[in-house]
Amino acid sequence: MIRSGGRALVHRVGRRVVALVRRARRIHPLAFFALLSCSLVVAAASASWPMHVPASALVIPLLLGGLVLGFRQLVVLTLLTLMIASFVLVSRDQPTPTTGFVLVLGVVGWIVIAGAKVRNQLGVPGTRGESMLMELRDTLTAQGELPPLPGSWRAEVAIRSAGRSKFSGDFVVSTTRDHMLEVALVDVSGKGVDAGTRALLLSGAFGGLLGVVPVEEFLPSANRYLRRQDWEDDFATVVHLAIDLRTGDFAVRTAGHPPAIQFDAWSGRWQTRDADGPLLGLMEAPEFEPNHGVLKPGDALFLYSDGMVETPLRDIGRGTDRLAGHAERLVGQGFEGGADVLVKAAGGPGDDSAIVIVHRLGHG
Known part of the structure; x- marks a missing residue:
């Protein structure tokens, strides 16, 4: 007492x-x-x-x-x-x-x-300048929070910055409209504090585009915005998910980003959802082809940054298999709390790491 x-x-x-x-x-x-x-x-x-x-x-x-x-x-x-x-x-x-x-x-x-x-x-x-940076950091963190979902769905996000700093080059923006969940995981070139200012700028811009432009126009609009910044060697990679919360139908589009991973609860298999697209900011009018699929009850979809699967000694393919192996251990608990567990287990210490898990629960 x-x-x-x-x-x-x-x-x-x-x-x-x-x-x-x-x-x-x-x-x-x-x-x-x-x-x-x-x-x-x-x-x-x-x-x-x-x-x-x-x-x-x-x-x-x-x-x-x-x-x-x-x-x-x-x-x-x-x-x-x-x-x-x-x-x-x-x-x-x-x-x-x-x-x-x-x-x-x-x-x-x-x-x-x-x-x-x-x-x-x-x-x-x-110290007003430091306070402003703290407020911007809190804004970036708040924008990364996923919106509330219906009872048959669960979504989690976890981000860890390189060097344990409070700023990260990885960020998440999301929104829901008309029973449609849209999530974009963005990886800005650079890492930690070096990429923090660009991440703050892009998070506000991409968050404003998400849910306002049509689903198929999000990545092209984000690319046009990034090119207007006239950054010399800077770019961004994005994985964009749009999923119908009523039927489970989804479309994944990527811009230079590692593919999404889907867990099929009926077969127990893991499948990559490849949707090749160029990096944002490098081309004038790129095309981003979608990869369509369905999340059935019990299925889960994983979006992640390259810091989760790639290191100087390991390529993305082996890193993806390693990430799926870690996620396999979470199937029994329904992936609850899995985002934090996977970031700690698979995230590289020298790079920003981020993961989003969207799980359709087995009980309707």
Whole structure:
């Protein structure tokens, strides 16, 4: 009980601190004068009680200023803090290392200002830039969530970024309309943080196209959008699934992507659904031929990125067989929780990995 109460107290304090920092970002002049007043109070306390309040405490307002102030206010605060520190040390009766302390304080101020200058180029003060990236990451994660399906269907998705970073070059967009489920698994060239910005851009664009354009026009429309970006050597691969949730009829289209895998519950066999198509962004008007099939009760369909099946020492064909072998062990549990299991078991550590499982349950 004591531990849970302590954690709740820490969480409440943390939320209030975050709220104060956000308010300070909105009203920079008030934050500037508050931090300047804090510096004056620390300086006065250090001058009056040098044994109890060290002058090095003046570093605290500088560090806080780096979190909440704009570039200009931070420069002014740093200069004033250096002046205040010099005055405090010179006015003491006891000899103190004035030059060394002011130099160290100046170096700390320069480091804080250098970070603020980079953020100032983006037009976002304090840590707002990092907050924006976190919001974009959360947006990408939210767009990857699959929509709710009827009771006779289950769908799961799992994505793991290379290097355990929070940004990935693999992402998923999906939607449902008129009893039709559409899912697109996209793999942007590059991996991890390097591909994260392009993945954020394309996830919004592809998510807007999905469910709006006809099924057969999704990949051509995505290709035209990607070519308009005029990226030099960047491209994307996509596997696009459209499935009728009433009948189980589906069509798979790929653009330079590994084929989907279908599990047939009646025969216990695994079948690849090849639908060759060129990479997105390389050709002006490519054609994407569909591969049609039916998911019967108990059947499952797997969409995955090349990070799940390809490594420098293993080609896609062998990797696909290995993935199917791992998935075979999940048949008994109806593939529930299988996406996370397969990403951990088959995903390559040096590349982004993603998988989508669409399972038509055996009980209608």
